[in-house]
Structures are given as C-alpha cells and as structure tokens.
Amino acid sequence: MHRWQELSWNLWVEQRLSEIPTSSIRRIVELLEPSIRTVWLNRLYQTIPATAAVGVKHWLAQLSPTPIILVGGLQWDMVQTAEGALIAFPKALGGDPLAMAGAIFVWAGHDLVRLKAALGLAGAAALPAIWSAGWVGPRNDELWTSYATHYRTHGQNLKISEMTVWFGEMSSEALDFSWPLLPAFEPYVAQLAYGVVPHDPGGRSPLSDVAVLLALHQFDGQERLRAAGLAHKAIEGRLLANLWDQAAGHEEGGKTW
Amino acid sequence: MVIGEDSLWQRMALPLEDRLIVTPLLSRQQIRGGSIDVRLGTEFILMKRSARGPIDPMAMDQPFHDYQERVRVEVGDKMILHPNQLVLGVTLEFLQIPRDLLAYVIGRSSWGRLGLIVATAVMVSPGYRGSLTLELANLGDTPVYLYPGTRVAQLVFHGLDEPAAAYPSSGGKYTGPIGPEFSKLALDQDWDAIRLMAERQP
Numbered sequence: 001m002h003r004w005q006e007l008s009w010n011l012w013v014e015q016r017l018s019e020i021p022t023s024s025i026r027r028i029v030e031l032l033e034p035s036i037r038t039v040w041l042n043r044l045y046q047t048i049p050a051t052a053a054v055g056v057k058h059w060l061a062q063l064s065p066t067p068i069i070l071v072g073g074l075q076w077d078m079v080q081t082a083e084g085a086l087i088a089f090p091k092a093l094g095g096d097p098l099a100m101a102g103a104i105f106v107w108a109g110h111d112l113v114r115l116k117a118a119l120g121l122a123g124a125a126a127l128p129a130i131w132s133a134g135w136v137g138p139r140n141d142e143l144w145t146s147y148a149t150h151y152r153t154h155g156q157n158l159k160i161s162e163m164t165v166w167f168g169e170m171s172s173e174a175l176d177f178s179w180p181l182l183p184a185f186e187p188y189v190a191q192l193a194y195g196v197v198p199h200d201p202g203g204r205s206p207l208s209d210v211a212v213l214l215a216l217h218q219f220d221g222q223e224r225l226r227a228a229g230l231a232h233k234a235i236e237g238r239l240l241a242n243l244w245d246q247a248a249g250h251e252e253g254g255k256t257w
Numbered sequence: 258m259v260i261g262e263d264s265l266w267q268r269m270a271l272p273l274e275d276r277l278i279v280t281p282l283l284s285r286q287q288i289r290g291g292s293i294d295v296r297l298g299t300e301f302i303l304m305k306r307s308a309r310g311p312i313d314p315m316a317m318d319q320p321f322h323d324y325q326e327r328v329r330v331e332v333g334d335k336m337i338l339h340p341n342q343l344v345l346g347v348t349l350e351f352l353q354i355p356r357d358l359l360a361y362v363i364g365r366s367s368w369g370r371l372g373l374i375v376a377t378a379v380m381v382s383p384g385y386r387g388s389l390t391l392e393l394a395n396l397g398d399t400p401v402y403l404y405p406g407t408r409v410a411q412l413v414f415h416g417l418d419e420p421a422a423a424y425p426s427s428g429g430k431y432t433g434p435i436g437p438e439f440s441k442l443a444l445d446q447d448w449d450a451i452r453l454m455a456e457r458q459p
Contacts, residue, residue, distance in 0.1 A: 049329055051329075190273065191273065194273055194274075195386060195433055196273070196278055196351065196353055196386060197278075197280050197351040197435070199278065199280035199281070201269070201270060202266070202269055202270070202282065202285075203269055203278060203279045203280040203281065203282035203350075204280070204281070204282060205280060205281040226433070229435045230351075230435065232435075233351055233388075233435050234280075234281075236281075236299075237280060237281025237283075237349075238281070240281060240283060240332060240349075240406070241281055241283050243332070244283040244284065248284075
C-alpha cells in the first residue's frame, strides 16, 4: 500500500514526463535516478529558452554525438546518461552569448579529452567564457595558468587583470594546450560600442564567432547587457550564412556570395 | 529619388556613422535593382484574447502577458498563421538607415496573393537602427504557414533633400531592437494634450 504522497509524486512525474516535447529528451530523463529525475523534470517544466545560446548549441552539437539539452535553472549543473546530457544554466545569463559559451566547459568537467576539444572551439574566448559564466570548474586553475601565461602580452585586450580577481593567482600546474593567435576583434568592439550588430563589409556576418565573443568581453555594466543581444545576433547570422552557403552549394552548385 | 543598386553597395562601405547597414545579408542577390529583400526572423509576438479587458493605448499598463506571448521558431521550422490572426514578427536583418535616406517596407506580392499582409507601418525613418517589427496578418480564409528565413518584404530607399536629425533625438520610440517590439503608443506626447482636453470638458 503506497502512501498518498507517494502516489501524488508518481502522478506528477508521469504528467511532467508526458509533457516533454521530444522523445530524445524523454529518453535522457527516463534513465535518471528517481531522486535526480524530479529535479530535472521541474527544471524542464519551468524552463525558459536561452535566447543567446544558438552559438554554444552549435558547438555542443560538434562536441558530442548524443544530444545535449540546455535547461534554465538557478545555477550551472549537468547530468548525463547514455542517451545524452542535460545542462542547467542560470536563467539570468541566458541572454549573454559569452556566458552561455561557458556551457561547453560545464560539459567538459574534469575530462581532459573533452576539455581540449572545447578549447579547440572557444580558443582565446575560453577563459572569458568561464569567467562570464561564473563556472567554478575542476580544472580552472590549470586552465587559467596556461591561458594567462600564453596571452600575457595581450593582458589589456583580454582583461587579464580583472579576471585574475576571480580566478586567483596562477598555480604551479598549467594545462598543456596550443593556444591560437588572437583573432582581430577591434572593429567589432567599435561596432558594439556604436550600437549595431557586428558585421563585415557588405553586411556579411563576422567569420569568427570567437572574435565577436572577445569583442563582447570588453563590455561591462549596462553596456554589456545591451551589447550581448547585438553580439548574439552576429553569431546567429554567421551560423545561418554557413547553412545558406551549404544549401546553395548542394542545390545550385553555386555560392551565395 | 529611389536609390539604385550600385549606390546601395557604396553606402554599405561608408564609415560606421554614415553606413547603410543590413546584416546578416545571407546572399548578394538580396540587393537587386533599387531594393533590398529582407527575411522573416525567428521571434514572434502572438496576440491573445485577454480575460481582463481591452488594450487602452492611452495607458497600456496591463501586464503584457495578459494579451501577448513571445515564441521563437527556428529557421527550418514553421509557424501557422490563422485567418484574421495578427502576429508581430521581425526582420532577420538588423538595419541602420543613414540620416539622408528613408526606406519603405513593401510586402512581396507572392505572399500577398496567399492573403498575407506583411507591414502596415511602411516607412522606416532616417537614422533608424535595429531590426524591423513586421505586422503580419492573414486576410485570407485559409491558414498559412510562416517560415523564418524566407524573403517576406523589400526595402526601397529614397533620398532626402537634407539629412534628418538622428531618429532617437527626433522622438523615435523604437531604437536598437533585435526582436519584435509591441506598440509603444502610450509614449506619444499627444496623450498629455488629449488628457488635458478631457479634464476641461464641461
């Protein structure tokens, strides 16, 4: 004989499971431990879309063969099964593409292979993303030491001294990684400061989303809130432009530009 | 005078303050003749029937979720527009109109023949900066699917005799949006005069 509270919880779980719109997410949730499942069902039930996550969703799709779903919450969290992973993000950060880029480091956790794959995509925007996300990752010390050492001559461009306050002083351990050259991002800083979506000549979207993220990294306070939406629009534009080029190549054998 | 294709391209290469900005431009073919094609964006405001009362343009202090809902429809997905339904959409492109130009939004006739009206407020002011909110209405008797990313309207540019004041300083209410924006009619300065007249009526 079940207690009525238990029956009520079971009914609530069944209802929430039936409301999950896609089968891939339902399969992930069904594999979770019952105690964890209710937490994630509640997050899925109350979620709001991360408006600036289009870029990091594309990155996550490149990193993982199984689906990774972003779910609004109050703090970063992750759970994964053989069917895929759920990553909770702080809802208040959902409009900032640089903070949302931190999701790939939540996914990487302490796994070195995953971490290097994530660094390969985020490049010089990696530590600004972790800083913006406020993600206290298990390998942050090694990462920060490697990054700050490599880019020390670009300290002002990358706001190294401001990030030091949060990351702390460098440790003796440094992650072994070949950091890329900084992309040119100064024109995008000027465009964001002026109040327009970053763009290249002729209205084309910037080729490097890392450059757009680094431009956004230059802004703080109220200006950051305004610039985040403009930077998101530029990254979304690049993704669409790439898809358009692919479609034109497939269908017409030609290019859109 | 309508601005031609060569001049539009030249204006897109000017210094930032004077530049004609239309981004993202997914294809060069969007600029043809004397117009620029704009695409349907991914965010919409759906109008709902409110249980609390009508929209009062003089006040508009009701909680907005009483009568509207924001939805996002990705490129590759579709959204249904029912007969007589009004939806606010947005252009995929972010624009900056130079201060010596103004633009007209003209719906594509191919969509019009399906019953779709794309914009009722057709003029874009000199100096405007942001994505354009599109008032989408289905005047036909049959539901129509809307596909984000499709070309829904054209912008035709006209030159001014003399540059206008920048849009915000000339009283423009919609500055820098990247998504659809609901009416800000309550911010019109005329309402003060109308309230005053209402108070003085015997």
